[in-house]
Amino acid sequence: MFRRNYSSALLEEAVDQLSSLPGVGRRTALRLALHLLGQPRENVDQFAGALTRLKRDIRTCPDCGMISDDDTCPVCGDPHRDRSVVCVVESLRDVLSIENTGQYNGLYHILGGIISPIDGVGPGDLRIRELSGRLEKGEISEVVLALSTSMEGETTAYFLYKQISRFPVKVTAIARGVGFGDDLEYADELTLGRSIANRQLFKP
C-alpha cells in the first residue's frame, strides 16, 4: 500500500472552509472546491465577492433587527404595513418564512436567538430590551409570539410574556395544530390534543 499525502495546501484550505458550511461534509466540500477550480477566474472572484459584500455591506434595522441594504429597513419603512402589530421571531429566516405566506401585514421583531441555558444564551443576549423600548413608545397594541415549540421556545415565550405584560398590549401566539394535508393518525398526541382543545368555529 502506497499512501502519501499529495494534497495542495490551497485546496485543503478551501475544503476546510467549505466544509464549515451547515450540511456540507468534506466529500461535498471537495466536490464544490473542484467545481470552483474549474470555473473562470472572474466567476470565482464574483462568487467570493458576493459573500464578502453580503457580510460587509448589509445593515441591521435598529428597530426590528431585519437586514437591509440601506439605513431604512424595508418592512419598517413601508407605509402600508400595520404599525400597531409586532410579530416576535427568533431569526431572519422566520421573517422570510412568514413573509412568504402573504398573511401578515404588521411589523417584526427579531430576537436574534432563543433563551437556551445549555448553549449559554440568556435573556441579555437577545434583543428583548429593544422590544421593551419599542413598546414604551405606545404605538403597538398587539405582540404576536411566533417562536418554536421547543423547551427553549416555550421558556423564551414565557419570559417575554412576563416582560410584555407591563405594557397595555394584547399578547397572542401563532396557532398550533394539525398541519394542512397532515393525516390525523400521524399527528403526535400533543399536537392533536392541543388542536382539539383549541378548536375553532367552523367557517365553511
Place this chain on the structure above:
Amino acid sequence: MFRRNYSSALLEEAVDQLSSLPGVGRRTALRLALHLLGQPRENVDQFAGALTRLKRDIRTCPDCGMISDDDTCPVCGDPHRDRSVVCVVESLRDVLSIENTGQYNGLYHILGGIISPIDGVGPGDLRIRELSGRLEKGEISEVVLALSTSMEGETTAYFLYKQISRFPVKVTAIARGVGFGDDLEYADELTLGRSIANRQLFKP
C-alpha cells in the same frame, strides 16, 4: 394576501452565487447565506479568501496536469514513484480517488475531460498531445487507461489506444466487474457478463 418583496439585493446576489454550486438549490443557498451572515466578519473574509486564493494561486503541472501549490507537481516530483507507468484519467477528482486506494505508485496524466461530440469536446480540447510528448521521451513502458465506461469514455479510450499504439508501450485498462460487497443479483448484465468473461485465477 399581502405579498411584497423585501429581499435585500446583497442577500439575493449571495444566494444567486451560492445556488450556482452543483447540488445547491435556492433554498439551501439561502440557508448557507444566512449562516455566513451569522458568522463574524473575519470568518467570512477567510472563507471568501480561501476560494479566491484557490483559483488565483494554484498551478497546473505541465507534465501530468495535476494541481500544485508550487512549480513542481507533488506526484511527478516524488522520487519514490514508478516513472515507467502512467495512468490516464479524466480529471483531478479521479487522481484523488485512485490515490485514496493506496494501490497505485506510478505517475498520472489528466486529460482534462473526455471526448464528447454532444458537448463539443474533441480530441484537440484534451491533453492528448501532451501525452504523446511524454511517451516520445521513451521512459514510459505502460499506460493504464482509467476512464469511465460511458459511451464517451469508451470512445476516448479507443482514440487514445490508436494514438498510443505508435509507441512501444503496453496499454492496459482498469478491471471492470462486480464491486466488492455488491450482490450478484443486483449487478447489471453487462457488468456481470464482463466479470465472468474476464474471470481470474482464484487466489485464496
